[in-house]
Amino acid sequence: MRTALLAWDYPPSPSGLSTAAREIAESLVEAGAGVTVFTLDRTGLERIRGVTVSGLALAPASSLANLRVWGCAGHLAAPLAFRRAVLAAHDAAPFDLIEATNWYAPAALLAGRRDLPLVTRSSTPAAFTRAPAGSLRNGLDGWAADGLERRQARGSAGLIANTAAHAAVIARAYGLAGRQPEAVIGLSLPPEAAAAARSAAYPEAADPVRLLFVGRAEARKGFDALLDAIAILGAERAAGALPSFRLDLVGVPPGDLPVDLPEAARRHIQARGRIDGRALSSAYAEAHAVLAPSRYESFGLVYQEALAYGRPVVACAEDASARAFVGAPGAGPLAAAVTGPALADALRPLLTDPALRRAYRARALAAAGRFSRASLGRETLALYERAIAGARRG
Numbered sequence: 001m002r003t004a005l006l007a008w009d010y011p012p013s014p015s016g017l018s019t020a021a022r023e024i025a026e027s028l029v030e031a032g033a034g035v036t037v038f039t040l041d042r043t044g045l046e047r048i049r050g051v052t053v054s055g056l057a058l059a060p061a062s063s064l065a066n067l068r069v070w071g072c073a074g075h076l077a078a079p080l081a082f083r084r085a086v087l088a089a090h091d092a093a094p095f096d097l098i099e100a101t102n103w104y105a106p107a108a109l110l111a112g113r114r115d116l117p118l119v120t121r122s123s124t125p126a127a128f129t130r131a132p133a134g135s136l137r138n139g140l141d142g143w144a145a146d147g148l149e150r151r152q153a154r155g156s157a158g159l160i161a162n163t164a165a166h167a168a169v170i171a172r173a174y175g176l177a178g179r180q181p182e183a184v185i186g187l188s189l190p191p192e193a194a195a196a197a198r199s200a201a202y203p204e205a206a207d208p209v210r211l212l213f214v215g216r217a218e219a220r221k222g223f224d225a226l227l228d229a230i231a232i233l234g235a236e237r238a239a240g241a242l243p244s245f246r247l248d249l250v251g252v253p254p255g256d257l258p259v260d261l262p263e264a265a266r267r268h269i270q271a272r273g274r275i276d277g278r279a280l281s282s283a284y285a286e287a288h289a290v291l292a293p294s295r296y297e298s299f300g301l302v303y304q305e306a307l308a309y310g311r312p313v314v315a316c317a318e319d320a321s322a323r324a325f326v327g328a329p330g331a332g333p334l335a336a337a338v339t340g341p342a343l344a345d346a347l348r349p350l351l352t353d354p355a356l357r358r359a360y361r362a363r364a365l366a367a368a369g370r371f372s373r374a375s376l377g378r379e380t381l382a383l384y385e386r387a388i389a390g391a392r393r394g
Contacts (some may be wrong), residue, residue: 001384002034004089006082006100006107007251009041010053014274016301017025017101017123023188023376024099024121025051036095038085040078053087056081072144079109090116097384098112102170104298105148108187110153117391119286119384120153121185122170124298132157150174158314158387160185160380165320169296182384185379186371187299189308190231193281194369197308200285202361208244209351212287214302215258215278215294217249221315222293227258227265228340229293229347234264242351247291250275250283267375284309288357289350295338297321307331308369312360314347 005028007021018041025035029050042055058081064379068077087110088099100107102122110119119200126145133139137231153159153174158181161167167184170176184227189197202209246268253273257266275283284290290306293316297303300321306313307325313332315322327334334345350357 001032001096002094002382003028003036003384004095004098005035005037006086006098007037007039007280008078008101008103010037010039012278013041014280016256017103019099019190019301020121020187022051022302022317023190023373024380027188027373027377028380029372029379033377033381036089036090038082040081042287050349052084056085059098064329069291072140075104075141075144075148076109078104078106081354082106086110086116097388099380099384100152102149102174104145105152107150108148108155111152114391114394117157117387118152118155119158119160119387120156122162122166122298124220125170125173127173128296129218131219131347156180156387157391158182158383160383161188161383163321163324165324166298168335169298174299181383181390183379183383184388185376185383187301188371188373188376190374191305193277193305194308196281197305197310197368200281200309202310202358203232203286203288206243206288206354208246209288210286211245211247211289211347212250212283213247213252213291214250214283214305215252215292217252220295222338222343223252224293225293225316225335225338225340226302227261228289229343231262231265232340232344232390233351234262234268236348237268238264246270247349248272248283248287250280250332250358284311287311287334289314291343291346291347292322292326293317293335293338294319300325304368310361310365310368312350312357312364312388314343314350316343325367325370329363330360331364333374356394 008031009018011022028035038054040056043057044055046053064077067075097117099119102120104126160183177361218224251269252271254271289312291314292302303325314324315326316338317334326332333346335342
């Protein structure tokens with residue numbers, strides 16, 4: 001089988017979507033498929049670990065680059081670039097199928113073709129990651145993005161979700177009728193990341209207790225509640241009621257911290273911005289616990305990474321993935337709600353009790369390794385075959 005995979009970026013770009021794209025592509029290659037990744041984060045053609053990577057970065061003065069700045073219409077720039085590149089490559093050496101994420105609909109203009117079926121693997125919809133519109137222009141811009149995502153999902157020959165709960169959310173968000181073949185397929189971790197995690201000892205020194213957050217400074221990630229919790233716990237530390245602690249924010253540059261952040265929180269925080277894979281591995285290895293209080297995750301790569309390192313995870317019961325991957329195996333405490341006080345209540349015992357941290361660590365290690373490249377490749381190809389068969393039947 002020969003597959004085209006559409007990606008916004010690809011490693012070494014350090015994003016969750018990039019990591020997922022690489023795992024999908026390399027798992028398919030290991031399962032015997034031919035894979036070409038089309039990505040907008042570079043130019044040129046290269047071969048990386050058996051995957052052909054075709055860079056489609058828009059030239060600054062090009063018509064599509066200029067289109068991107070035009071409000072609602074700007075969302076068509078990337079789908080147009082992907083469509084042009086994929087069809088040109090398809091004419092030269094036909095693909096059996098295309099796969100793309102739902103996020104901002106890179107394959108919206110390739111959906112619905114019987115000769116080139118599309119499978120959409122859904123991450124979190126764009127609507128879940130945007131701030132409130134705030135203006136008519138922003139509202140219309142969001143409406144356009146959501147419409148393209150809906151068009152792509154409805155025109156897909158097959159759908160993949162990371163969890164069953166996520167599949168139900170996607171069906172409601174896009175108004176899907178349930179006619180397409182579907183599968184629930186979990187994502188694997190990169191082999192080198194899994195190997196580094198297995199070899200990482202738990203830190204013996206606990207002064208300060210080191211906490212880690214990996215993600216963006218957005219409401220969906222519970223960042224507001226996280227800062228409120230650190231302010232609460234920071235005040236308790238100042239009163240002598242807690243041991244010293246430090247929170248590393250990976251993916252959050254210093255400029256994303258609120259200007260009115262209380263000093264009780266600020267003195268415990270280091271905002272590190274985006275870092276490379278080696279630095280991220282070190283951050284996990286040095287952490288005593290990982291804070292991931294998301295309101296919603298389509299899968300929660302950070303949960304899987306933290307479990308692989310055997311780090312207790314402080315998550316939130318509002319997120320179905322947290323309940324499944326953290327709460328069910330007892331790999332960490334779940335805050336009852338995404339609020340500062342609830343998160344502080346969940347985290348406080350971990351700060352004061354080393355034995356509790358090690359108990360959670362043991363359960364985290366036991367829960368790790370649930371998803372592999374072998375299962376990812378095998379289950380993805382099985383869904384591809386169903387999607388192709390359905391498209392041929394019309």
